[in-house]
Amino acid sequence: xxxxxxxxxxxxxxxxxxxxxxxxxxxxxxxxxxxxxxxxxxxxxxxxxxxxxxxxxxxxxxxxxxxxxxxxxxxxxxxxxxxxxxxxxxxxxxxxxxxxxxxxxxxxxxxxxxxxxxxxxxxxxxxxxxxxxxxxxxxxxxxxxxxxxxxxxxxxxxxxxxxxxxxxxxxxxxxxx
Amino acid sequence: xxxxxxxxxxxxxxxxxxxxxxxxxxxxxxxxxxxxxxxxxxxxxxxxxxxxxxxxxxxxxxxxxxxxxxxxxxxxxxxxxxxxxxxxxxxxxxxxxxxxxxxxxxxxxxxxxxxxxxxxxxxxxxxxxxxxxxxxxxxxxxxxxxxxxxxxxxxxxxxxxxxxx
Numbered sequence: 001x002x003x004x005x006x007x008x009x010x011x012x013x014x015x016x017x018x019x020x021x022x023x024x025x026x027x028x029x030x031x032x033x034x035x036x037x038x039x040x041x042x043x044x045x046x047x048x049x050x051x052x053x054x055x056x057x058x059x060x061x062x063x064x065x066x067x068x069x070x071x072x073x074x075x076x077x078x079x080x081x082x083x084x085x086x087x088x089x090x091x092x093x094x095x096x097x098x099x100x101x102x103x104x105x106x107x108x109x110x111x112x113x114x115x116x117x118x119x120x121x122x123x124x125x126x127x128x129x130x131x132x133x134x135x136x137x138x139x140x141x142x143x144x145x146x147x148x149x150x151x152x153x154x155x156x157x158x159x160x161x162x163x164x165x166x167x168x169x170x171x172x173x174x175x176x177x
Numbered sequence: 178x179x180x181x182x183x184x185x186x187x188x189x190x191x192x193x194x195x196x197x198x199x200x201x202x203x204x205x206x207x208x209x210x211x212x213x214x215x216x217x218x219x220x221x222x223x224x225x226x227x228x229x230x231x232x233x234x235x236x237x238x239x240x241x242x243x244x245x246x247x248x249x250x251x252x253x254x255x256x257x258x259x260x261x262x263x264x265x266x267x268x269x270x271x272x273x274x275x276x277x278x279x280x281x282x283x284x285x286x287x288x289x290x291x292x293x294x295x296x297x298x299x300x301x302x303x304x305x306x307x308x309x310x311x312x313x314x315x316x317x318x319x320x321x322x323x324x325x326x327x328x329x330x331x332x333x334x335x336x337x338x339x340x341x342x
Contacts, residue, residue, distance in 0.1 A: 024271075026340045027199035027257065029218035030281075033289075034332040035227055035249065037322055042230035042242075103229035103247065103324040 039105030043174045048095040048150050051079040064153065066092060071159065085156075089124075093154040100174045102146055107176035110144040113137035117169035124156035125168065132170055144174070197259045197271045201339045206252040206315050210237040222318060224249060229324065243321075246288075250319035257339045259310045271341040274308040277301035281334035288321035291335060301338065308339065 047057040055063040066077060071090040076082050083091045100110055114127050116134040125132045128151055132138050140151065157166065203220040205212045213221035227234055229247040234240045238251045257274050278291045283298040290296065292304045304316060322331065 024341045025197050025199050025259075026338055027201040027218070028339070029201040029203050029220070029255070029337045031203060031212075031253070031318070031335045031337070032219075032221040032332070033224075033318070033320065033335065034221070034330065035224035035320065036330045037326065037328050038226050038228045039328045040228035040230040040232075101230065101324065104322070104326055104328045106327060 037104050039176070040103050041105075041110070041174050041176055042099075042101040042103070043172060044099050046097040046099055046148070048079070048097045051095040051097075052077055053079065054096060062096075064094065064096065066094075071157070087159065089156050089158045091154055091156045093152055095150045095152045097148050097150050098172070099148045100144065100146055102176050105176055107146075109142075109177050110146065111142045111175045111177055112140045112144050113173045113175075114140055115171050115173075117171055120166075120168055122158065122161055123166060124154075125170065126154040126156070127151050127170070128154075137171075137173065142177070197261060197341050199274065199339055199341055200258045200260070201337060202256045202258075203337075204254040204256060204313055206237075206254045208237060208315075209252040210235055212253055220253070222251065222253070224251075229322070245325075246321050246323045248319055248321040250317050252315045252317045254313040254315050255308075255337065255339075256313045257308055257310055259341060271310075273306075273342045274310065274339045275306045275342055276304045276308050277338050277340075278304055279336050279338075281336055284331075284333055286323065286326055287331060288319075289333065289335065290317075290319040290321070292316040293319075296335060304337075306342070 044058055044060050045054060045062040047054045052064055052066065055065065066080060068074070069076065069082065069092060071084055080092055080094045083093070085091065098112065100112070102110070114132045115137040116125055116132050119134040127140050130138050130140055155166070201218050202216055203212060203214070203218060205215040210222065210224070213223060224238060225235060227240070227249060229242060234249060238249055241248045255276065257276070259271055259274070278294070278296050279301040280289055280296045280298040288295060294302045294304055296302050308314065320331070
């Protein structure tokens, strides 16, 4: 009887010790990830601190609305400059910011061009000192630095032009060099 | 006989860690991009060709643009099961698991995250230490790519390990 009891004790001890050495189990998995990164440029327009407030500032498609202006008298919107040139024409101008960023491409600078969407044989459209027409794109810079650059928009209106609304769109293209 | 009773008590309290067999499966999340090999433990995430400033990412993929980098992200599901193989004793049951993730190959340029946890190839990062069995848990995979990085293909493998607690 005593032998039996000892045997039972040893058996139970064995079970106890065996189970006590158990370790945590594990499982594994893997996720293979692949993405092809292509280079890209970002061009957005922002209201300049000294300029007319742009609608949709910070986007790539913005609007500069000058409202009603006249060569003599009337109001000039904040950030807009009016210049009367003798007896031939008058000019409205305002600065705006062009922000260009490059991603995933080795490029030290960019070329920026501008072109009028619709022809205008009456008024003169300029970005800075560069005339902008619908016939071809005009180069504003071929060594633009990435980041924020201020440009001045100028619209020269002849005195001989009838009163009315002048509207057009300037399309910009930035190309990484 | 009193000694025998004591031994039985100890045995009952330690019996369970032996009997839990874990399985880990990866599944497409309803809000994420479709996983290749969904439902297995070896899946793939193929984002295709993407640009920081142009184009739209595939359905289920989010793209965010920062000042110096951009990030693509998508959720996927991890499901871990603990299967009880033997024993009638049930005093101790593994109630949860720990899930870790590690990059297979070092990447010092891009930032890889799963569930908000940054991954590297040098050590496993813990995604959770209280994972619930039999539940498909969504984790967001995110890859942050610097603007300064040249174009090209980025690929790597995220290795996941679940350990019963």
